[in-house]
Amino acid sequence: MAETQELEKQIIGEVWTSPEIYANVERLCDFGSRFAGTESERQARDFIRAKFGDYGLENVRLATFDYLGWTRGEASLHIAEPLHKKLPSAISLVYSPNTPPGGLRAEVVSVGMGTKAEYAAKGDQIAGKLVIANTDSPAHQRWVHRREKYGYALAGDAAGFLFVNHLPGMLPPTGSLRPGKLAEIPAVGLSYEDGFVIQRFLRGGGTVELEMRLTNQTGPTQFSHVIGQAPGQRDDEIVVVGAHYDGHDISQGAVDDASGTALVMELARVFAPLSGQLRRTIRFEAYTAEEIGVFGSTLYVNGMNDVDLGSIGFMLNLDGGALGSGRGLALQGLDELQPLFAGFTREMGYPLDLVNWVGTASDHFPYFMRGVPVASLFAHRPPGSGRGFGHTMADTLDKVSEVELRESAMVAARLLLRLANYEDSIGRRRSQDEIKQILLDHDLEESLRAQDKWPFE
Numbered sequence: 001m002a003e004t005q006e007l008e009k010q011i012i013g014e015v016w017t018s019p020e021i022y023a024n025v026e027r028l029c030d031f032g033s034r035f036a037g038t039e040s041e042r043q044a045r046d047f048i049r050a051k052f053g054d055y056g057l058e059n060v061r062l063a064t065f066d067y068l069g070w071t072r073g074e075a076s077l078h079i080a081e082p083l084h085k086k087l088p089s090a091i092s093l094v095y096s097p098n099t100p101p102g103g104l105r106a107e108v109v110s111v112g113m114g115t116k117a118e119y120a121a122k123g124d125q126i127a128g129k130l131v132i133a134n135t136d137s138p139a140h141q142r143w144v145h146r147r148e149k150y151g152y153a154l155a156g157d158a159a160g161f162l163f164v165n166h167l168p169g170m171l172p173p174t175g176s177l178r179p180g181k182l183a184e185i186p187a188v189g190l191s192y193e194d195g196f197v198i199q200r201f202l203r204g205g206g207t208v209e210l211e212m213r214l215t216n217q218t219g220p221t222q223f224s225h226v227i228g229q230a231p232g233q234r235d236d237e238i239v240v241v242g243a244h245y246d247g248h249d250i251s252q253g254a255v256d257d258a259s260g261t262a263l264v265m266e267l268a269r270v271f272a273p274l275s276g277q278l279r280r281t282i283r284f285e286a287y288t289a290e291e292i293g294v295f296g297s298t299l300y301v302n303g304m305n306d307v308d309l310g311s312i313g314f315m316l317n318l319d320g321g322a323l324g325s326g327r328g329l330a331l332q333g334l335d336e337l338q339p340l341f342a343g344f345t346r347e348m349g350y351p352l353d354l355v356n357w358v359g360t361a362s363d364h365f366p367y368f369m370r371g372v373p374v375a376s377l378f379a380h381r382p383p384g385s386g387r388g389f390g391h392t393m394a395d396t397l398d399k400v401s402e403v404e405l406r407e408s409a410m411v412a413a414r415l416l417l418r419l420a421n422y423e424d425s426i427g428r429r430r431s432q433d434e435i436k437q438i439l440l441d442h443d444l445e446e447s448l449r450a451q452d453k454w455p456f457e
């Protein structure tokens, strides 16, 4: 305990006084989007690998996978009826297929936020239409993910999918439709303002026809995660700490998730010198291909044999945990983690908000699905702000607060220190039946089925 406190002071002092963490965010943003398959992604990969080595991590390596890459082309959308009007904000969603050579012309049907109930209320009006759903999700209920909304459009035989920002001034959103594979129907993101133009004509039962033309490309390519570790005194309960370094192709992915990657790199920097001193080995993982449907880490984790996976005691995901006012941990429905982290929180004297959400759309999820105890750090954003500028072209370096970044790194470091030295097992592994039950308890079957991600009967 006294030893932990001494180490903690040393680590916090280092994080608070060093310019390294922000400099790393700058470098990651300067490479560009780091979107899977781009040159900027490869530059970031090499940069992280070199830094892991410089910081003194051991066994620094790449985990490389083949996959079907997707490259954005032109997108054009205009209202054809009741009057001709261009909707200039339209951008393809990731893995959108192309429209037929002559374009796609169809009527629009609005499904509000795009919940299952809203789709159901439209009945067979979905078939053959362009469905328009916004980025919002019902208050006080589980989050309805874009891929779920897209899945319902597909199930209703829609001709296409429009995903409209529900917040004014927040630009058109991007995001993936299917994990690592070409989606079935053309889909675009639209700004609130362009969405309003459509809604205005729909109001009062009017009919709106749109014409859409999308030209994107797919082709075989590769991606690589970057992995390194700081050895502990034992090797059988490794603590994994990870975040994704890829961003969306339309921005710098500064908040989502250069900032989370910089947290992982900062932890690597301050924990590498402690090699051999802590109880557990810490493994640092910088993933890519997260923004294409949590595809990268899914391939990686599903490719692990039982022995390798069995050596992992816990996974802490830092995606989205770097920037915001208060910080919290999402404990993924794993009850026994509540008293554990409540104890850490008391000891730290830091008001960490412990919630029991199960997140299915980031890199802890593949570990969770294989029964490994996981938690995900998050930072509070202003209520009602949704993803903020995440997934838009405004997710740029200017949104990154150096102070918040350092505070998150300190919180993450204090947690990691306790996880690495904890005397008992950190949580317990779950069987596939238990995982299924947690997902059912959290009302996630429908969502995962719509996304083609439900692996159970």
Ligand SMILES: [Zn+2]
Pocket: 244, 256, 257, 290, 319, 320, 362
């Ligand atoms: Zn992210």
